[in-house]
Amino acid sequence: MTICRVCAGPLQEFADFGRHPLSDAFRRPEDDSEEFFFRLAVGSCASCTMVQLVEEVPRELMFHEGYPYYSSGSAFMRAHFEAAARGFLDRAGPDGFIVELGCNDGAMLHVVAEAGGRHLGIEPSGAVAAVAASRGVRVVGEFFDEDLAAGIRACDGPADVIFAANTLCHIPYVNSVLKGVSTLLAPDGIFVFEDPYFADILAKSSFDQIYDEHFYFFTAGSVANLAARHGLELVAAERLPVHGGEVRYTLMRAGAGLPSASVTDLLAAEAVYGVTEEATLKQFQSTVERIRTDLTGLLSLLRDKGKTVAGYGATAKSATVTNFCGIGPDLVSYVCDTTPAKQGRLTPGVHLPVRPHSAFAESYPDYALLFAWNHATEIMAKEQEFTRSGGRWITYVPEVTITP
Numbered sequence: 001m002t003i004c005r006v007c008a009g010p011l012q013e014f015a016d017f018g019r020h021p022l023s024d025a026f027r028r029p030e031d032d033s034e035e036f037f038f039r040l041a042v043g044s045c046a047s048c049t050m051v052q053l054v055e056e057v058p059r060e061l062m063f064h065e066g067y068p069y070y071s072s073g074s075a076f077m078r079a080h081f082e083a084a085a086r087g088f089l090d091r092a093g094p095d096g097f098i099v100e101l102g103c104n105d106g107a108m109l110h111v112v113a114e115a116g117g118r119h120l121g122i123e124p125s126g127a128v129a130a131v132a133a134s135r136g137v138r139v140v141g142e143f144f145d146e147d148l149a150a151g152i153r154a155c156d157g158p159a160d161v162i163f164a165a166n167t168l169c170h171i172p173y174v175n176s177v178l179k180g181v182s183t184l185l186a187p188d189g190i191f192v193f194e195d196p197y198f199a200d201i202l203a204k205s206s207f208d209q210i211y212d213e214h215f216y217f218f219t220a221g222s223v224a225n226l227a228a229r230h231g232l233e234l235v236a237a238e239r240l241p242v243h244g245g246e247v248r249y250t251l252m253r254a255g256a257g258l259p260s261a262s263v264t265d266l267l268a269a270e271a272v273y274g275v276t277e278e279a280t281l282k283q284f285q286s287t288v289e290r291i292r293t294d295l296t297g298l299l300s301l302l303r304d305k306g307k308t309v310a311g312y313g314a315t316a317k318s319a320t321v322t323n324f325c326g327i328g329p330d331l332v333s334y335v336c337d338t339t340p341a342k343q344g345r346l347t348p349g350v351h352l353p354v355r356p357h358s359a360f361a362e363s364y365p366d367y368a369l370l371f372a373w374n375h376a377t378e379i380m381a382k383e384q385e386f387t388r389s390g391g392r393w394i395t396y397v398p399e400v401t402i403t404p
């Protein structure tokens with residue numbers, strides 16, 4: 001039996017996608033070394049309700065010098081993090097200390113640095129951390145855990161704000177992180193983190209949010225339980241319109257803040273929805289199977305009709321879609337992406353070539369399969385010429401759709 005990484009309770013597996021490669025391991029075409037594969041499956045803890053991967057990938061295989069995800073690649077996300085930074089500066093005050101776990105290329109902390117705010121970013125992936133440093137951000141190139149937290153506390157004192165975006169859900173050893181947070185946080189400090197919301201994943205059947213780096217799929221219920229194990233309390237849970245639906249959770253030391261109605265409201269909504277109930281999870285599984293059948297059916301039909309299809313956005317999420325559905329270069333000829341570190345490489349597992357955005361703009365395909373569907377508004381707004389010249393978008397969550 002597999003056990004919960006948070007509480008050692010029994011894990012009930014509800015979806016198995018089979019063997020998958022590392023989602024951000026973009027290969028050089030000349031590389032013929034064996035790819036790393038693991039079993040991508042998800043379970044829900046019968047005791048604490050935490051939804052999590054069944055198999056853990058060693059962190060050094062995912063987060064290293066060449067980690068190719070740059071947070072600032074989306075204008076919408078840049079604005080989102082800059083607004084968050086201004087809120088944290090207000091909260092922390094002129095002498096406050098703001099810490100970010102997984103600060104990546106400094107999308108949030110560069111604003112704090114420019115405002116002269118006392119801060120520290122923790123970022124183990126070398127290339128993205130170097131970009132943050134070049135923007136004036138003070139960065140530590142290590143993995144945050146309880147030991148690192150003790151060292152930071154000893155050097156810099158307590159933190160007024162600790163922030164983690166799309167990072168806490170990446171860390172299987174979350175108990176050590178929360179011990180670290182509890183060591184580092186000032187008595188009235190806040191720990192704010194935002195991650196894909198499991199109820200949104202279910203509602204949209206966005207199974208592509210499930211991949212190696214996304215180890216946990218939080219709900220207000222599982223986060224409240226996790227917080228309580230560490231003397232912390234969930235005081236706010238705000239839904240966010242980013243990355244297909246997230247929740248920004250705020251924790252404080254138990255008793256230090258009054259939980260807002262957002263917490264009780266979200267907990268109540270989760271109970272009504274039956275967010276970790278067997279029937280809900282079974283339904284998710286059958287919808288995912290249907291999406292696979294519909295998507296491979298459509299792509300095969302288009303290939304047989306001689307239509308060209310390109311992928312748009314070499315996302316980590318797309319590794320789950322392409323490998324689970326078996327979408328190779330016969331169905332999607334290439335994927336365009338604006339990230340230099342991904343261009344000229346092959347996507348993990350199915351080996352679709354990644355080309356710069358210019359390849360798309362210079363010769364539009366008949367169809368674009370939108371792997372970066374979470375950025376649909378931003379992308380469709382700037383690609384109006386594609387649709388004006390007859391191009392059509394294919395999306396696959398919550399169901400396979402062609403627009404316009």
Ligand code: SAH
Nearest residue numbers: 063071101102104122125143144165166167
């Ligand atoms: N916060 C950014 C980046 C998210 S990607 C955003 O929302 O866009 C997740 C980041 O967490 C990666 O840059 C990865 O290197 C970093 N990371 C992984 N494990 C970590 C740990 N233990 N401590 C701090 N950062 C970590």
Ligand code: TYD
Nearest residue numbers: 073074313314315316317337338339372375
């Ligand atoms: P994203 O969906 O944010 O995350 P993940 O990799 O975790 O699934 O990744 C978006 C990818 O799409 C990233 O590689 C950058 C690329 N991209 C473009 O090519 N053009 C765009 O306009 C945008 C917004 C993103």
Ligand code: ZN
Nearest residue numbers: 004007045048
């Ligand atoms: Zn558990």
